[in-house]
Amino acid sequence: MNNIDKIRLKKHLSYGVIAKEAELTPTYIHLLAKSKRTNPSLDAMKKISLALGEKVGYVFPTT
Numbered sequence: 001m002n003n004i005d006k007i008r009l010k011k012h013l014s015y016g017v018i019a020k021e022a023e024l025t026p027t028y029i030h031l032l033a034k035s036k037r038t039n040p041s042l043d044a045m046k047k048i049s050l051a052l053g054e055k056v057g058y059v060f061p062t063t
Helices: 004-010 017-022 026-033 042-052
Strands: none
Touching: 004 017, 004 026, 004 042, 017 026, 017 042, 026 042
16 A cells, blocks of 8 residues: 555645656556555655655555
């Protein structure tokens, strides 16, 4: 699980805005947020977390 949607909605961000900032595709962000894609690379997690303005451990908790 991850907190992408929780943070995205709280900050009123679209998948497109996050994707542009993270240099990833909106589809990839959406699939991760909905848990339809799993096991993102550390680089992707860092980029998404930076785009959301949060720490990696909060966006992608280990438990």
